[in-house]
Amino acid sequence: MEITDPTPAERRVLEAFPRGDRLDFRTGPGDDPALGADWGPERTVRARLLRSLLLDGRRLDGEVAALRIAGARIVGPLELQGATIDCTVSFLACHFDRPPLLFGAQVRRWYLGQCVLPALHAGTLRTEGDLVLSDARIRGQVRLAGARIGGALFLKRARIGPVPPPSGDEPDLGSALQLNQIAVERDLVADGLRVQGETRLTGGAVTGTLRLNDAVLDHRGGTALEATTLTTGADLHAMRLTALGRVNLRGVQIPGQLNLAHARLANPGGVALRAGSITVGELWLREAERIQGSLTLRRAQLDLLHIAPETWPDQVRLDGLSYHSLDPHEPADRRLPVLERDTDGYVPYAYEQLTAAYRSIGDDAGARVVQLAKQRRHRGTLPWYGRLWGHLQDATVGYGFRPTRAAAWLLSLLLAGSLAYGLHPPEPYKTGEAPEFNAPFYALDLLLPIIDFGQERAYAPAGVLQWLSYGLIAAGWVLATTIAAGVTRAVSRQ
Template structure:
């Protein structure tokens, strides 16, 4: 063993720290760890041997690997192992993969390290699994892993694994950290996931605040029993999806306070028992679905982003509370099948109607019924009627010419029954018109021997009523062109009566069913 390795060997039984840092920020930067000399270099095989029990703990002490500022050479391969000692690496440089596949451990911390790749598929970590502040160059695998404590990846930088392209020169050491520009120049692309964590279970919180992930997050079927926190994180992807959390389950999910994503945030079929927040977030997917939240169940959705560019799909989901704002929706909004218990936000009824009309799929009745039902539940019956009137007007555009014609007539006469006062306005206008005309041009008496006094008001009213109740029609005969007016009044009376009956049926039907 080298002197550096001897220090680690001697410190392990007591769990004491071995710190190779020199106190200079630039020289201690793990990104430059390739240049560290033998005084700071430790072989990964030695660390594996220690963690697998080559040395027993000192009596009365807890063994552990606590190492700072070291250059670790070779692959730290603990796959299939059971590690009882705590592992804490701080500001270390690991140029080869860290393999924790199928491991059972009591706590793993790689804090502020420069790491080639982390594989931890099906790992069981009974405690804290920390990658805070580290730079991981070829992605993290956590699929079907189980962390009983917290998963911490705050301020971690992760780049997806590479795929060889058609570059000029492929003969180089892929373990050496390189900038995105160098990778592109050498013909490599990052077209897979930065974090592959389908089926991951985290019992404590999963803290990814300030995470920088180039390649996207794959969280399909993951369970976050203590919540998922991505406040201030930045996720980019060369594919269309930045975050794939289909069927994700969590108590709380935060994509807020500076969260940025280039690509779709997909949470189809997610189950979130608390708050799903997009407050002050920026997600861009122009021409695509920017937020795919269909078939989900969420207690409360906070949709108050800085910017969501693209289509928002909320179809067939169930929300307890939807807190949103009008400018949250940049493009198409899919609302068919969405059910919510309550709406919050600074919205006028006209804004909500524009919200319903944003769907590029055209008219769907359910969103209108859902919104009207909510207004009715909170006691805003006039607003509910306004929504249902808008529904009928949108529906009219889907009908054939006869249906559209009758619909326009119903709308003008009584507002599809939701504005019955319009019938009174029309009746009053026709009544005044008839009174004026028949006062100037009285009709002729049919039975000259009968003694009757002509009253233009009663005569016009008798024409407007579908069934003659004042017996004026049979007693007086319009003369000249007033005959056309009389016939118009009779037809208008029937139309108004029919419109009122149709409207009353439409208005009273939901009341009766409730």
């Protein structure tokens, strides 16, 4: 398209493009592109002239053509759908009155730093190098779904949204930042990003690290971040992230860290973090605020889970959660209340994982506390007779995890029996044939069913002492059974 009536500003662009010179229309350090709608013709460039340059602009031998403009007002739609742009394009602190249209375009490096735009439509864009949107302010949607970025994608301190609701027959296209199925060959750097509306990263693939440090994703009552089946080649750093709305990370694969240290995750009355079926090296929630909303980690596979007891929310789902290490180290009594908040009810696997975590660091006492809590929680799922037997096992030997209780019970019963039969010795069955009566060994004969000192067979208590002997025999059988169960558990644990 030939431009026959260029303005003075456009003449400067036409002259600078073949040599790749940078044009700066800014008037001073306080020049704000948000006020670009008021800039005059001396700073105004028509989008159709830029399109003509990028598609068929004059080249000079020995020079590298490039479009480098700062502080300009770009009027009209920059329509480059499906175009192939063989030069670097850089807009710095420019004001666009219409969204650039880059669907299916192929470009080298595209820079929109500090620019103000109504929206950006660049689905399935292909770049050889970086795509830079750092410090950009975009009032509408950013569509990069299916884009292939040959370098890094920069969204540092960008401001996106709020997306206005659809009007008339215009369809509601949903999310404010659409990065679903995006592929980034290097890093995706979005530190300090601010999004009002949903951010979508579903099915995205980042070869390097994805960074969302200090980002604020605000979609209250909805989904703040939808990143199911996202994969990264290294880490996902989201330290000090503020997510107001649901964060959905189901099925993500991150070989390094998923770092949510100091993060704030808030979706009261709904799911704050859904991270089921994830495969992650280390999940860090160190010093994060208490999660507002529920947390799902079902079937997640982690090498390290770093979360303090006070960070867990009131509702969790942990069935199938696997981890090798749990930090920071806390007494078992501080960790157990979390397992009781599982909305799926009694989840045995969660207790086994916590037990294994304590055993892996040599804290056998903590492991026993968890196993005892598991038996008590299981007791609530049994019929009345099972609960009754469970209470008896708990009171006597703590389901085998409190062996000293058995010794205390045996010693108490032995002392009681020795005292009672010592004060009132029973009569022998056969006078002159019975061995000399010994009250402590008589009580032991009653208490220990597998030991026979000959006392029980030789003497016959009567009255109250006979009922006492029945009680000692029954107590002995209960203690023997529960002790045997405890020993079996101890041997199987070894």
